[in-house]
Amino acid sequence: MKNIIKTFALLLLFNACDEPITIDSDSVEPVVIIEGLVTDQMTSHYVRVSRSVDFYDDVAVEPVLDAQVSIRDDQGNLYSFDHNPWNNAEQQGYYYSDIEFAGQVGTTYSLTVTIGEEVYRASDRLQPIMAIDSLTVSLDEDEFDDPEDPGYYYEVLFFAREPQDRKDFYLFKFYRNDSILRDDEDDIYFSDDDLLAEEINGIPTAGYYSLGDQARVEMYSMSRQGFIYYNDLINLLQGDGGMFGAPPVNPRTNLDNDALGFFQVSAVVSEEIAIEF
Amino acid sequence: MKRFFLLAMILIPGLTLGQSKFTLNGYVKDASNGEELIGVTVYVHELKTGTATNVYGFYALSLPQGSYEITFSSVGYQPVRKSVELTRNMEFNVELPVQITEMDEIVVTGDALDANVTDIKMSRNEINVKQVKRLPALFGEPDIIKTIQMLPGVSSAGEGTSSFFVRGGSADQNLILIDEAPVYDPSHLFGLFSVFNADVIKESELYRGGIPSRFGGRLSSILEVRTKDGNNKKLEGSGGIGSLASRIMLEGPIRKEKSSFIVSARRSYVDLFLRAAGEENTVHFYDVNAKVNWKHNNNNRFFAAIYLGRDVFDFDDTFGFDWGNATATFRWNHLFNDRLFSNTSIIASNFDYAMELDDESQGFKWTSNIREVTLKEDLNYFVSPSVELNFGYHVSYRSFEPGVIEPNSDRSLFTRTELQNEFALDHAFYLENQHKISNKLTLLYGARLSIFQSIGESDIYLYEDPQDNVNIVRTDTLSFDNFENIKTFVNLEPRFSARYMLNPASSVKFSYNRMVQNTHLISAGTVPIPFNTWAPTSYYLEPQLADQIAVGYFRNFKDNAFEFSAEAYYKDINNVTDFADNAEIFFNEDLSTEYRQGDSWSYGLELMLQKKEGRFTGFTSYTWSRTERDIPDVNLNEPFLANYDRRHNFNIVGTYELNNKWTFGANFTYTTGRPFTLPSGKYQYEDYQVDLITERNASKLPDFHRLDLSATLIPQNKRGRKWQGSWVFSIYNAYSRKNAFTIYTQTPEDSNGEPIRNQKEARLIYLFPILPSVTYNVKF
Helix, strand or coil: CHHHHHHHHHHCCCCCEEEEECCCCCCCCCCEEEEEEEECCCECCEEEEEECECCCCCCCCEECCCCEEEEEECCCCEEEEEECCCCCHHHCCEEEECCCECCCCCCEEEEEEEECCEEEEEEEECCCCCCEEEEEEEECHHHHHCCCCCCCCEEEEEEEECCCCCCCEEEEEEEECCEECCCCCCCCEEEECCCECCEEEEEECCCCECCCCEEEEEEEECCHHHHHHHHHHHHHHCCCCCCCCCCCCCCCCCCCCCCEEEEEEECEEEEEEECCC | CHHHHHHHHHHCCCCCCCCCEEEEEEEEEECCCCCECCCCEEEECCCCEEEECCCCCEEEEEEECEEEEEEEECCCECCEEEEEEECCCEECCEEECECCCCCCCCCCCCCCCCHHHHCCCCCEEECCHHHHCCCCCHHHCCCHHHHHCCCCCEECCCCCCCCCEECCCCHHHEEEEECCEECCCCEEHHHCEECCCHHHEEEEEEECCCCCCCCCCCCCEEEEEEECCCCCCCCEEEEEECCCEEEEEEEEEEECCCEEEEEEEEEECHHHHHHHCCCCEEEEEEEEEEEEEEEEECCEEEEEEEEEEEEEEEECCCEEEEEEEEEEEEEEEEECCCCEEEEEEEEEEEEEEEEEECCCCCCEEEEEEEEEEEEEEEEEEEEECCEEEEEEEEEEEEEEEEEEEEECCCCCCECCEECCCEEEEEEEEEEEEEEECCCCEEEEEEEEEEEEEEECCEEEEEECCCCCCCCCCEEEEEEECCCCEEEEEEEEEEEEEEEEEEECCEEEEEEEEEEEECEEEECCCCCCCCCCEEEECECCECCEEEEEEEEEEEEEECCCCEEEEEEEEEEEEEEEEEECCCCCCCCCCCHHHHEEEEEEEEEEEEEEEEECCCCEEEEEEEEEEEEEEECCCCHHHCCEECCCCCCEEEEEEEEEECCCCEEEEEEEEEECCCEECCCCEEEEECCEEEEECCCCCCEECCCEEEEEEEEEECCCCCCCCCCEEEEEEEEECCCCCCCCCEEEEECCECCCCCECCCCCEEEEEECCCCEEEEEEEEEC
16 A cells, blocks of 8 residues: 555655654553464474564564463474573574474464463464475666666566465565565565466566675465465555555454464475576 | 335325416526526516526426516526516526626526525535636646535545545545446546546536435435536637646537537646656546537437546556546436426446556456446426426446456466456435425425345355455355346435525525445545445445434525525444455455444534625635444444544635736635554564554544635737636645645664664655646637
8 A cells, every 4th residue: 555655656746745753652551472483494493472662662572581482283292492592682582492393284383372371372284385496587677777776686586386276375585695685674575376377487586686696585385364464464564554545453363362473384495596697 | 116106196295286377497598608507596576486497407387377577597697587478388498698797706607596595405515616717726727526625514535635525424425426427436646636627517516415316326425517518609619738737628509509519628748748758657647528419399408428537657668557437428308298307318337447567477467347327217397386396217237347367478477367246236216395385494305215136147155254354264156147136125215305494594404314325335445546446235245324314504694695504414324334454455356254334423513604706705614523433343343433534624715806807716724634543552573663553543643734825817808819818826735734644654764774673663744845836728
């Protein structure tokens, strides 16, 4: 919807009038935020627990340091999580599984987070993922003629075969030299397969690269619940305040007890390519 | 049906009277161009009674044999007094000369001088297009919708939009008609302008209550725009060049006094400059109106009118979208006998949009449309001077094609996907009687019977839980053939109005009406966009119902120079169509799981003072109102203020004629800011900064106020020159108030353009700072 506002602003043949404003944002009771990810990679998986803060606070969140976190799968395995096991200052509020494990396709994982008396639960099923056929590098002529960042005019194209016999939901993350790359800070790249044909013949990924860069594409499988979460999240991040689009509202989540955030279980594939001739 | 005719018998008290009476009837026209005049008072001095011409300029009076003095009068015209010797049924056509005043005054046409007080209609306003042309206009484009947004009981979502909200109704609850044909999206450029080209408008009126039975299909208002028929006496033209668009109009007789035509076109031309300047993103819109009418004889006249309009956006020749309305109206006015006037119309309307991306790997074309064909038979039966009966039958066939996405290259990642089409048949019978009980009391009572059928060809999906939009489980599919009835919805819509004269200069009025809406807009925002689709009442959508009562006090001052009205209303809507929180309303094959119908209620007080004659004309309006909604699954099932709720709304619209050369105009508007959902906190998910939302529409945008000024210059005409030019200078937002269009939030960036990941900022968008414009108009 913000795009409509942008298009609308483009219509106005003078400078789009857009300026910061201080809003009256009353303090409300903080809400528990849980972010968790279990993948099919052999690693120590994480769950982040925090509380919301006031709109104008200088911190992004208030980490919760004393939660009890565990994940159980439907095969009878129980995984315990420890808070910030490596004592990293940046990892306040992050809980890691005390052993490495790889999620299995078709298995349902259930998260339990206990903070004091309150218990928060969520579960998600690990969906299969298609393979990435290949990535290619292509020179974007428009960007070459008029680059936003000098030297950055290569784009990375994505090729794959979408399985037509099952329902899939995808989440993509793009990296340039290991830094996450988005066209806009609030972009999320995800899709269902409702409109997709089998052959995906080189769709451009986000952003532009320069010679010598290393590009990486990660593709995650998701449940429909996950697709809905990201869809709601992008609507909230990119909403227009309820003018042409709907009024902002919290995303639907698989967490109970009024917690926000999402517990995601995914299969992951990734592919890299160097930007060179 | 039996009951319907029974009702007809009860409603026609005058039918058995009037054996030795004769009928006097005819058309009243403007002497200068032959345009039929609506609402002209026809007054019989001997009987101290009279009637008024209908929307086709026709009147009929049933009088005992005798000789009468009859005066035909209308604001802006010289009254015409005629002597009539009525010894047989007579046809009596009259032409009224335009009032020649010292100055070229703006006058409202087509109304009796004291109609504000004496007419039974309430909650109704005419929009004076002549005045609109002299008011300040955004980019110099005069627009009746912008004036409508300033009427009492009407609000807007802010500037730069063509949506309007009437008495707590949403934007899709207005029936917008051009020559009787519905216009589904009245906006150009996402609402900066409306589709109504001021050059061709003859009359436009807005009903927000006391809605006559001949109208139905929307809950909150009727905006009826009628275009000019074309001058049947001489060829005339006009044109104009504004800051954004230019216009041309030509009208004249085909056979003098028998038939005439009018054609008009308007096109924006900024894209031509943009292209010349090498800009690759361009946009333009156009409108074409055309109409012909011919009078076969006094008993048979025919009209054919079309409207075509479109907006085209083109980005870099690879991505683009467009939308447009097309309407066509064919009308046959027929006099069955001296007292029975018939209007038969065949109407077609189409709205469509398309979006196309030209790209090898991800090219697609997305199209959608809504179409309807309507047959209307409307009859006016002039039973006696005190009884006028209106009745008729309307039937519409509608098709809704919500969307098809097709790949436009062999290698595109898209596969052809088509949403379920829907079809509907909409019948309405109505009967209404205007009954003058005494010189003081007039009643208008009637009803409209709406029979709506959702029909095939269509598949209806059955769901395990039809309201579960997360885990959608289809259990079965019901298939229906072409025209097979899926479900029928029958609703009776009673309508009642009363007017009681307190004294010759003041009256009280009351009205009650029930309205039914079977065409639902699929939009979760405040202002509809062209890409919103419509859906009919169907298996999963109930008809929306509105009940409204209004009372009003009406008074004219200083010999009808000033008109005052005060109205209070209460409106209650059942099954108002809304959508679940987080609803996916675009291209959703299971859209029905997102439908949430609930309640809406609104009440308010509206004051208006209007001056229609003299050097200074204009109006001021003040509205106090409150509108709430209660929708299941929305806002945690708690009631919330509607997006378009406005507590206070104050407007002044005026023009002043200084002399023959100069006219000045001004608009001022002040309204409470619209309800708004502001975040009550924030949190982080991955590295996204996310707003925490607690309650819908709990805050308000800043108050909105704006002053616009205009000056119209008509230079003295040189002798012998065949054309007359005029300049309109406008200043929009004279004191450059930064009025909030909307507020959004984002992650702020530091001076290097890098995101500041632990902060969040709110930003205000406002559309227009002070904005001067010039329009040059020419008449020839």
